[in-house]
Amino acid sequence: MSGREDARTVSSETSRSAGAPKKERSKPQPEASSSGRPQPDAPEPQASEKTSEQQRRPTAAEAIALARSQVGVAEDAGGETKFQKWYMGTSRAQETLARDGGALSGYGDANWCDMFISWVGERLGFTAGMGADAWTVEHARWFQRNGRWGAEPRPGAIVFYAWSGGKASSDIRHVGMVIKKVDDGTIEAVEGNTGNAVRVRTRSADDVVGYGYPDYRS
Incomplete structure (x- = not known):
């Protein structure tokens, strides 16, 4: 995508957000045994099981390390990246197409900054805690x-930027992952689709609309 930069307009972005949370279902009634007596509910997870689930979640440091390991990955001669190709093969891409319209191949020529973030979440086994999308506006709304x-x-x-100075979700045009706060006025982040590659950038806090907080293990 030679010549394309992360400050492109939303109209060129083909995909949009992780859907709204599922509605809770009513608790099923216990089944009756052959004696006609209700069977007891399944036991609650033990503390050790909950601890194991917590330990499976990545830390923020692990997420940053994975994102930084991709620095230098760039668009190929056809203007695509492995992140776009990966996204087009996911069930999530089918969901966002159903939501937004367009053709699956359109992701190959779309802004890919959010596809990069979604790839990081998937590689960590952490899509449920980080969300997945190709449209920055809807990913922000998911958080x-x-x-x-x-x-x-x-x-x-996950940092969401607007180049216009706007602070509404609809103003968002770019996304990255925070590495650190440099000072009160700047942050350092790893970003896809900047200079046609994954790079570390230092940005002004004035460009930030807000931050999404993945459900990391502390």
């Missing part, structure tokens, strides 16, 4: 719907 949105640049947070 907002899930109560994981704020203004603090924590390491590993």
